[in-house]
Amino acid sequence: MSIPFLKLPSVVQLEVLRQLQLQEMFLLSLCSVKSKKVAQSLSMRPMKIIYTFHEKCVQVLVAYDQYDRLIHGVANLKFVPSISQGIPMKLGGNAISYKYVEETSGGEFSHALHCLQEHSTLESLQNHMNSWFRGQPQVQLYVYSLCSMYQSGIIKEVTDTSFKVDELNTEQLEKYLAIHPNQNSLQLETKLVGPPFGNDSRLWDIKGLTFENVEDAVVGREIDKRGSEIMRKFGGEYLLMVNVIYDIRDWTHVIRSWKTKEAYQNLKCLYTTAPRNTVIMFEHPMSEFNFAKWDGQRRPRIAQFDPKLVLIKLWKVNVPIFRIINIKMGFSEGHDCSDWLDIQQDGEGKWASITMTDSAICFIVWD
Numbered sequence: 001m002s003i004p005f006l007k008l009p010s011v012v013q014l015e016v017l018r019q020l021q022l023q024e025m026f027l028l029s030l031c032s033v034k035s036k037k038v039a040q041s042l043s044m045r046p047m048k049i050i051y052t053f054h055e056k057c058v059q060v061l062v063a064y065d066q067y068d069r070l071i072h073g074v075a076n077l078k079f080v081p082s083i084s085q086g087i088p089m090k091l092g093g094n095a096i097s098y099k100y101v102e103e104t105s106g107g108e109f110s111h112a113l114h115c116l117q118e119h120s121t122l123e124s125l126q127n128h129m130n131s132w133f134r135g136q137p138q139v140q141l142y143v144y145s146l147c148s149m150y151q152s153g154i155i156k157e158v159t160d161t162s163f164k165v166d167e168l169n170t171e172q173l174e175k176y177l178a179i180h181p182n183q184n185s186l187q188l189e190t191k192l193v194g195p196p197f198g199n200d201s202r203l204w205d206i207k208g209l210t211f212e213n214v215e216d217a218v219v220g221r222e223i224d225k226r227g228s229e230i231m232r233k234f235g236g237e238y239l240l241m242v243n244v245i246y247d248i249r250d251w252t253h254v255i256r257s258w259k260t261k262e263a264y265q266n267l268k269c270l271y272t273t274a275p276r277n278t279v280i281m282f283e284h285p286m287s288e289f290n291f292a293k294w295d296g297q298r299r300p301r302i303a304q305f306d307p308k309l310v311l312i313k314l315w316k317v318n319v320p321i322f323r324i325i326n327i328k329m330g331f332s333e334g335h336d337c338s339d340w341l342d343i344q345q346d347g348e349g350k351w352a353s354i355t356m357t358d359s360a361i362c363f364i365v366w367d
Helices: 010-018 022-029 033-040 119-132 170-179 225-233 248-259 324-333
Strands: 048-054 057-063 071-079 087-091 094-102 111-115 138-143 160-169 185-193 208-213 238-242 269-273 341-344 351-356 360-365
Touching (some): 010 033, 022 033, 033 119, 087 119, 094 119, 170 185, 225 269, 248 351
Parallel strands (some): 048 138, 160 185, 185 208, 208 238
Antiparallel strands (some): 048 057
């Protein structure tokens, strides 16, 4: 026997909704204007709305904390050339036709909505999410396919982006940053190709930048020229470079320029780690700096970071120490810098701390 859900008392409706997964609530919100209002009555306030762009698919997830510990799938749209026996629905106030298909792959989503790939579909999708979720959640994009990268321009107010693609041309990235100019954080897990970035590139002004080379971008043990370019020109707050054969001379340039106040005055953290089984000698080049042991007083023991500016998506989980998972834990919980060495800017300026191994270096500036 079917139950007339919309005829139930509002208290009962809300209790039923609380037992549903978000993707089930999303499907309910598509049934009618009344059912959408009922779904909205929960007044949910996620911290982030995440749009993931695949080759022929867009998914929506929400996160309830900055570190994505509480993340839930909401919508799964798959684009098809045609729809047979489509069902009309209102998505974001606009009428579209779709076909409901159950997913059996055992992934995040139990369903997919097959629909035509139209500009209005993505626009309606974001309108629907904006009207459903309360507050002003961050809007993040994860790009898994360059075919869908320019489609992402339909999504508005994007502040954080993560790329996971085999190869990304610098000119493509510049165009993307022109489409989405208000980036606070950017994660690139890719092989960067193409011409050098210009001195006026939007990349240098992004507050939080993470660059991780894909494995086949590491050629022998040659210094990564793209990594050098990024280190030399970065003007933001947090720069994390993973799986990069960095040049220790770039490190001395950064520290020297920061110490003399010639550059890097916005810098709060610079982290580099080399590929596995790579040793980068640092003792002799760093000897020009008079690093001092911490005296227990001149700066805090624990370093805390702005989670809105450090976008680290855990593409991997089984990785060695001083790699992605450890970075994420350190940035989320703070990092103990008791054993780190200290250095002060000229003119009794700010203090900074550094820790060094033969495969990783981390430099933190204290406010």
